Amino acid sequence: MRKTFAIFYPAQRLLSFFDRINHMSDVKPLYLNKYSHVPLIIVSALLFLPLPYSTSLLFILAFSLFLMLKYPLDAGLFEKLLWGAFLLRMAVLLLNESFSLIPEQSDDLMYNRVAMEIVDNLSRKLPFFYGNVHSYGIKGYATFLSLLYGVFGEIHMLAKLVNSFLGLLSGIVIYKIAIEIFQERKTALISAACALYLPSLIAFTSFVIRDAIILYFTYLLIYHFILLYKGERRLMHAVSFIILFILISILRIQNLYLYSAFFIFFFLLLLFRSGVKKSIKAGMAASILLICGIIFILNFDVILTVLTYPFRAQPLRAEGGSAYLTSMTYNNVFDIIKYLPIRFIYFTFGPFLWDAKGAFLLLSALEGLLVLAATVATLLYFHRVSDGENQNLKLFLITFCLIGLVANSIVDSNFGTSVRHRMNYIVFFFIFAAAYLQNKKFRVL
Numbered sequence: 001m002r003k004t005f006a007i008f009y010p011a012q013r014l015l016s017f018f019d020r021i022n023h024m025s026d027v028k029p030l031y032l033n034k035y036s037h038v039p040l041i042i043v044s045a046l047l048f049l050p051l052p053y054s055t056s057l058l059f060i061l062a063f064s065l066f067l068m069l070k071y072p073l074d075a076g077l078f079e080k081l082l083w084g085a086f087l088l089r090m091a092v093l094l095l096n097e098s099f100s101l102i103p104e105q106s107d108d109l110m111y112n113r114v115a116m117e118i119v120d121n122l123s124r125k126l127p128f129f130y131g132n133v134h135s136y137g138i139k140g141y142a143t144f145l146s147l148l149y150g151v152f153g154e155i156h157m158l159a160k161l162v163n164s165f166l167g168l169l170s171g172i173v174i175y176k177i178a179i180e181i182f183q184e185r186k187t188a189l190i191s192a193a194c195a196l197y198l199p200s201l202i203a204f205t206s207f208v209i210r211d212a213i214i215l216y217f218t219y220l221l222i223y224h225f226i227l228l229y230k231g232e233r234r235l236m237h238a239v240s241f242i243i244l245f246i247l248i249s250i251l252r253i254q255n256l257y258l259y260s261a262f263f264i265f266f267f268l269l270l271l272f273r274s275g276v277k278k279s280i281k282a283g284m285a286a287s288i289l290l291i292c293g294i295i296f297i298l299n300f301d302v303i304l305t306v307l308t309y310p311f312r313a314q315p316l317r318a319e320g321g322s323a324y325l326t327s328m329t330y331n332n333v334f335d336i337i338k339y340l341p342i343r344f345i346y347f348t349f350g351p352f353l354w355d356a357k358g359a360f361l362l363l364s365a366l367e368g369l370l371v372l373a374a375t376v377a378t379l380l381y382f383h384r385v386s387d388g389e390n391q392n393l394k395l396f397l398i399t400f401c402l403i404g405l406v407a408n409s410i411v412d413s414n415f416g417t418s419v420r421h422r423m424n425y426i427v428f429f430f431i432f433a434a435a436y437l438q439n440k441k442f443r444v445l
Contacts, residue, residue: 051153051155052153052155052157055152055153055155055158056155056157056158056161059158059161059162060090060161063086063161063165063168064086067082067083067086071083077189078175078188078189078192081189081192081193081196082168082171082172082192082196084196085168085171085196085197086168088197088202089164089165089167089168089202089205089206090164092164092202092203092206093157093160093161093164093206096206097157097160102203102206102207102360103360103416104207105207105209107207107209107210108207108208108209110134110138111138111141111142111145111208111209111210112145112154112156112159112208114132114134114138114139114142114145115142115143115145115146115148115149116146116149116154117131117132117142118132118142118143118146119146119149119150119154122146122150128143135253136250136253137210137250137251137252137253138210140210140247140250140251141209141210141213141251144213145159145208148162156208159208160206160207160208162212163205163206163207163208163209163212163213164205164206164212166205166212166213166215166216167201167202167205167206167212167215167216168196169216170195170201170205170212170215170216170219171192171195171196172192173216173219173220173222173223174191174192174194174195174219174427174431175188175189175191175192175195176188176223177191177219177222177223177226177397177431178191178192178431178434178435180223180226180227180230180390180393181226181390181393181394181397181431182388182390182431182435182438183389183390184435184438186434186438187431187434187435187438188434189434190430190433190434190437190438191427191430191431191434194374194427194430194434195427195430198367198370198426198427199363199364199366199367200364200367200419200420200423201215201423201427203360204419204420204423209420210251210252211420211421211423213251214248214251214252214255214424215423215424217244217247217248217251218248218255218424219427220240220244221241221244221245221248221259222397222400224237224240224241224244225237225241225396226393226396228241229392229393229396245259254306254309257303257306258403258404258407261403262399262400262403262404264288264292265399265403266396266399266400267288268285268288269395269399270392271284271285272285273392309411310330310336310410310411311330313411314329314330314410314411314413315329317411317412317413317414317417318413318414319414320414320416321357322351322355322357322361322414322415322416323413323414323415324346324350324351324355324413324414324415325339325342325343325346325413326413328342328343328413336410340406340409340410343409343410343413344405344406344409346409346418347405347408347409347412347418347422348371348375348405348409348422348426349368349369349371349372349375350364350365350368350415350418351364351365351368351415351419352365352368353365355415361415364415364419367419371426371429373433374426374429374430374432374433375429375433377429377432377433377436377437378398378429378432378433378436380436381432381433381435381436381439382398382432384436384439385435385436385439394432397428397431397432398428398432400425400428401425401426401428401429402425404424404425405422405425405426408421408422408425
């Protein structure tokens, strides 16, 4: 009986919300007058379904309501792209749940297990991570899952739905990033379409893995940095940037060092490109390097562990049926430099058609060709379109993309993980490709 009332209660709140809107004379209803009885009918039908199915469908309805109110279908082309991506992602989730179309990820099982260990610890009044020896990144995402499972029960479909919706929200953020930098709606539309419909971004946001939330937080981090750079509501965006940076670092500790190094590098780059006096530039640069040197000395053991990470991680990544360049092992730093160009190509554009064994790798290979085309268009953009506004932000975006790809290509040696780990960065190639097409006056939209 408690479960029945728990399911029925959101419908009562939803109906009262609709009723308030319908009786407000100064608000024009959005699809609500005509269909205000629909939620009660749907929720009543859900009472006859098993709890996992009914709860999952309620989540889908909640996401649909959000889109209906925030991005109504008849508002424009972007909203139509968004709704199409939403329906496609929901269809992929439901079909994969029934027919296992996409290969299962081993991390999926690990995160679920750790999350339920946390739930069990809480129920037994034990310390949060009692008996848990996993890394902070695994614990961080498992904590998020434990909140979901603790409230609704161990329903894996809910976590997949949330991740899929985060993938959808990531496309919205990419649209906003493109608008802020290029000030062109068509450029933003093409960028958003790529972020919403790339096969890897759909597939890997359909699992119970941390990549979807890291993807969303990373794009939000970039977006808030852009607004912070532009001087819009600096305090709010600075706080948001710091919070997102901390969350990303918890979810994947490698990003703490990678992004810290990148933002320090970019700040120094902006400093030397600015019109500030040379003496001030030298003083600020020396201060930053001094602080970094002190941090390096005080945390030498930790930083040494980070710097030697490729030597430990690369052999582990070169396993499995989709491994590549397995004979390339690192014995010293010069090996990393020597193998970097070929590893970058494999990581960024692979798998290749001759490596495609099975439908999933074939789809990834076709996507790799799209990434290659977008990369060529990006090079043409910077070669032929050197003018325009926000040049520093464009430099920021492409530098972030390249440093992320280079850093990950050093370690990854398996197409299964490389396709997943490059998601955070390849979308920016498509943004510049869209800007190039817009500049060339291609009639794409």
